[in-house]
Amino acid sequence: xxxxxxxxxxxxxGKNAFLFVQLIFVFWVxxxxxxxGISKFRxxxxxxxFDWKDMYRVYLSINTADSTAAGVTxxxxxxxxxxxxxxxxxxxxxxxxxxxxxxxxxxxxxxGFNFNSRYMYADEDYADTWKIxxxxxxxxxxxxxxxxxxPVVVSQKFVEKFMKGKEPIGFRFRFFKEKEVEIIGVAEHxxxxxxxxxxxxxxxxxxxxxxxxxxxxxxxxxxPGTGPDVEKKINDLVEQxxxxxxxxxxxxxxxxxxxxxxxxxxxxxxxxxxxxLIINISMGxxxxxxxxxxxxxxxxxxxxxxxxxxxxxxxxFTGEMLVLVTLAFVLAVIFAVQIPFIASLPIEKDxxxxxxxxxxxxxFGIVYLCSIFPSHQAAVTLPAxxxxxx
Amino acid sequence: MDNYHIASLSVxxxxxxxxxNMLKNYFKIAIKVLRRNKLYTFISLxxxxxxxxxxxxxxxxxENELGANPPLSKKDxxxxxxxxxxxxFEREKVTAYxxxxxxxxxKIDTTVTTRxxxxxxxxxxxxxxxxxxxxxxxxxxxxxxxxxxxxxxAPLDVYxxxxxxxxxxxxxxxxxxxxxxxxxKEGGPFTREAIDNQANVIILRExxxxxxxxxxxxxxGKELVWGLKGPFKVVGxxxxxxxxxxxxMADFFVPISWAGESELNYNQEYLGSCVVALxxxxxxxxxxxxxxxxxxxxSLEKRNDFDRYIIHEKNAADIYAWQFMGTQATRExxxxxxxxxxxxxxxxxxxxxNLVNLNVxxxxxxxxxxxxxxxxxxxxxNLLVQFLFENLIITFLGGIIGIILTVLLMNALxxxxxxxTSRLTFNFPVLFISIFIxxxxxxxxxxxxxxxxxxxxVAGALKTGKL
Numbered sequence: 037x038x039x040x041x042x043x044x045x046x047x048x049x050g051k052n053a054f055l056f057v058q059l060i061f062v063f064w065v066x067x068x069x070x071x072x073g074i075s076k077f078r079x080x081x082x083x084x085x086f087d088w089k090d091m092y093r094v095y096l097s098i099n100t101a102d103s104t105a106a107g108v109t110x111x112x113x114x115x116x117x118x119x120x121x122x123x124x125x126x127x128x129x130x131x132x133x134x135x136x137x138x139x140x141x142x143x144x145x146x147x148g149f150n151f152n153s154r155y156m157y158a159d160e161d162y163a164d165t166w167k168i169x170x171x172x173x174x175x176x177x178x179x180x181x182x183x184x185x186x187p188v189v190v191s192q193k194f195v196e197k198f199m200k201g202k203e204p205i206g207f208r209f210r211f212f213k214e215k216e217v218e219i220i221g222v223a224e225h226x227x228x229x230x231x232x233x234x235x236x237x238x239x240x241x242x243x244x245x246x247x248x249x250x251x252x253x254x255x256x257x258x259x260p261g262t263g264p265d266v267e268k269k270i271n272d273l274v275e276q277x278x279x280x281x282x283x284x285x286x287x288x289x290x291x292x293x294x295x296x297x298x299x300x301x302x303x304x305x306x307x308x309x310x311x312x313l314i315i316n317i318s319m320g321x322x323x324x325x326x327x328x329x330x331x332x333x334x335x336x337x338x339x340x341x342x343x344x345x346x347x348x349x350x351x352x353f354t355g356e357m358l359v360l361v362t363l364a365f366v367l368a369v370i371f372a373v374q375i376p377f378i379a380s381l382p383i384e385k386d387x388x389x390x391x392x393x394x395x396x397x398x399x400f401g402i403v404y405l406c407s408i409f410p411s412h413q414a415a416v417t418l419p420a421x422x423x424x425x426x
Numbered sequence: 427m428d429n430y431h432i433a434s435l436s437v438x439x440x441x442x443x444x445x446x447n448m449l450k451n452y453f454k455i456a457i458k459v460l461r462r463n464k465l466y467t468f469i470s471l472x473x474x475x476x477x478x479x480x481x482x483x484x485x486x487x488x489e490n491e492l493g494a495n496p497p498l499s500k501k502d503x504x505x506x507x508x509x510x511x512x513x514x515f516e517r518e519k520v521t522a523y524x525x526x527x528x529x530x531x532x533k534i535d536t537t538v539t540t541r542x543x544x545x546x547x548x549x550x551x552x553x554x555x556x557x558x559x560x561x562x563x564x565x566x567x568x569x570x571x572x573x574x575x576x577x578x579x580a581p582l583d584v585y586x587x588x589x590x591x592x593x594x595x596x597x598x599x600x601x602x603x604x605x606x607x608x609x610x611k612e613g614g615p616f617t618r619e620a621i622d623n624q625a626n627v628i629i630l631r632e633x634x635x636x637x638x639x640x641x642x643x644x645x646x647g648k649e650l651v652w653g654l655k656g657p658f659k660v661v662g663x664x665x666x667x668x669x670x671x672x673x674x675m676a677d678f679f680v681p682i683s684w685a686g687e688s689e690l691n692y693n694q695e696y697l698g699s700c701v702v703a704l705x706x707x708x709x710x711x712x713x714x715x716x717x718x719x720x721x722x723x724x725s726l727e728k729r730n731d732f733d734r735y736i737i738h739e740k741n742a743a744d745i746y747a748w749q750f751m752g753t754q755a756t757r758e759x760x761x762x763x764x765x766x767x768x769x770x771x772x773x774x775x776x777x778x779x780n781l782v783n784l785n786v787x788x789x790x791x792x793x794x795x796x797x798x799x800x801x802x803x804x805x806x807x808n809l810l811v812q813f814l815f816e817n818l819i820i821t822f823l824g825g826i827i828g829i830i831l832t833v834l835l836m837n838a839l840x841x842x843x844x845x846x847t848s849r850l851t852f853n854f855p856v857l858f859i860s861i862f863i864x865x866x867x868x869x870x871x872x873x874x875x876x877x878x879x880x881x882x883x884v885a886g887a888l889k890t891g892k893l
Contacts (some may be wrong), residue, residue, distance in 0.1 A: 061772075186703045267583075271585065281653020281655060284581050285583055313777070317780060
C-alpha cells in the first residue's frame, strides 16, 4: 500500500518537489525553535534557591582610604537601615547579586581537588536576607570566623559536580592558592544569573573588615507590601551616611524583568515567526491539496467506478501526504541529527532531540489535519460526475 | 466545481497594441483573478503580507540602529574606542650554569634570568580608557579631524515627585557635540568655557525632561538636582535618538569636568572609564586612523608588568553587534550583518516556496485563457510578462498590508519599550527598502510559475480548459 503511494508521489515528482523542499525547511525551523524553547523552559522550571520579591540592591562606593572610618560607616549604615520600620533584613556583599549581570568565578586543582565555581563574598546575614534554603549544615555566622579555616557555603550543584561520593560538610580545600576553606553548609540552589540560565556551582565566602574594599553592595529585604517610597528613604540614609551621591538603588524585581526579557523577547519573536510559518504552510498545503484533488477527479471517478469505497479514497490522499511528509522528515533529520555532533550548540543534546521530536509531531499533525478536508471532498465525489468531467 | 470556470475572460488585445493599454488589461485581469477565488487570494495575501512585515521590521530595526541618522549622521567617519587592554606575557626562569676553576677547585656560577615568552598571554586587564591616555596621546593623533572624550555610563537616581526615576548620564567634552549631530529642540551644546569651568549645566533628552519636569512649554533654565553635586541648569533639550548606541543614548549630558578623578583614571595609568570617539576627514581615512592607533599603542610606555597594550576600536556596526556576539577585542559588525541576512534569507525561503507552489498548482485554472491567447498569436514572452505583472500586483497589495502591519507593530513595540528607550520610526529609507523588498519578493515568487504558465502547450491548454 505505502509502496503504491510512493509510486504515485514519484509519478508526480515535478509537482511534489516544491512541497517536499518546503517541508524540509519547515522541519528545520521547527526543530530549532522547539529545541531552543524546550531548553529554556527546562532552565526556567528549575528552582532558584532564593526569593527575589521585596528585595533591593544598593551599589555603594564607600571611601576606604581610611579603613577605620570606613568600618564605622559600614556598621552604622547597616544599623540605621535595619532600624527603618519597612526593612526586614540587610546584608553586605561584593557587587554580585541575582539578576544583575555581574559574576565572579574561580577554579583550580590545588591538592588534586578540581573545581570551578562562581563565588561571592557576603556577610553572615546574606542567607537570611535572600531567604536561601539550606540543604545541609548552616550558613556561616560571625563566631565561625574565629576558627582556623575560613568557613564557606557551597551550593548543591557544587557538591554534585565536584564532590562525588564525598561528604561536603567539614571538607577542606584551598579555594585560592593561599586560602584554605572548610565547607560548613550546602545551599539547595543559587541560580542567580537569571531564570532562564543554567545553574552554575556557587560558593559563598564570608566578608570581613580585613578586606574592606569588598563592601561594595547592600542587599535589603523590605517587609511585604512596602511601597516604592522606601527607596527615597534608603536613598537619603545612604547619602547622609556615606557622604556621597555616587551610589544606585535597584529593585531586584526590575533587574529580574530586565534580565529575563533578554531571553523571552527573542523566544517570543522566534515562536511568533514559527507560528506564522506553520500557519502559512498549512494554508498553502490546504490550498494545494484541494487543487490537486480537484485535478485528479477523473482518477477518483475511475477508482470509485471499479468499486473503491469512500474510505479507501480518503485513505489514499491522506496516505499520500503522510508518505510525502515522512520522506521530507527523514531527509531533514539526516542533516539535523548531525548538527550537535559537529558544532557546539548553546542547548543540550537531549533538549535538541526532544525539540526534534516535538517539532516533528506538530508538523505531522498539521499535515494530517490539512489533508483531511480535501481528502473528504475527494471521497464524497460521485463517480458519475467525476467520469463525466473527463 | 466552479473552480473550473473562468467567470469572465477578457479577450486581450493582440501583442501589437500599445504598452499602456496592455498593462491596463493585465491589471484588470489580475484583479478579476484575485476576486474570483477568495480563499486562494486570502492565503496568498496572508503569506505575502506577514513575510514582508517581518522583513520590513527587521530592516527598520537595522536602519534605525545602524543608518546614518542624527546623532550618528557621520557614522561612516567615526571610530569608537570603548576599551583598552593591558596584557602581561608568561615569564619563565632561565638558569644558566657557568663553571670556572678557582684555585684548583671547580666553582659553579648560577645566573637566573627571567625570560618573557612573547605572545603567551598570562594576565589581561581590560576596561575603558583613561582620561590621561586621551589627553597625553589620543588627542594628539594626526589623522583624525576631531576627537572627543566622554564617560557614557553615569546612572543617577532622582525623585522628582517622590517616585524614583533612574537616568543615565553622559559626561562630555565640547568636541562631542561636533562629532555627534544631535538635533536640539531648544538651547544648544556646551561651550568650551562651561566644560573648563565645571559649570552646573545640563542637556536633557526630550523624553527624560518630560519624565523629570512633566509637560512644559520650555525646559530651558529649569534645574535638576544631582544629589550632593547640587542643582544643574538646563541649557539644551535634544530630540530622542532612534539608535541604542550607548555613546549617544544618554538621558542627560553634563560637562566631563564633573567626573571624579577615580572615574577618569584608574590607578593603572591607561585604564579608566572614558570612551573616545575619533572623526576621520573622509570615510576612506578610517583605515589610516586604525594604522595610527597601532603605532600609538606600541609606543606606550610599559608599566605594571604589562608587555603589550591594545586599543580596541570599533565602528557603529561593531558596537551594535557587540551586544550579541564577540568580545571587546573582536569587531563583529560585518559578521553580525552576514548572520542577520542569512537568517532572513532562510526565513524568506519558506514563504516563497509556499507561494511558488501555490501558484504553480494553480496554472491549470488559467489554461483555457492561455490556450486562447496562444492560439491568437501571443508570444511566450508576452505571457511571461503578463503573469509576472499579475504576481507583482498581488505582491504589492501584500506589501501595502505589510507596511500597515509593520507600522502598527512598531508602535506596539515602542510603547512596550521592547528595544529599551530607542524609538523605531518608519522613515523614508525604510519605506524605500520595503518597496525594494516587495519587488524582489514579487519577482522571486512569480518567475517560475509565470515561466511554467507561458510554456503550456496550446493544444493541451485548449483541451483541458472549459470556456
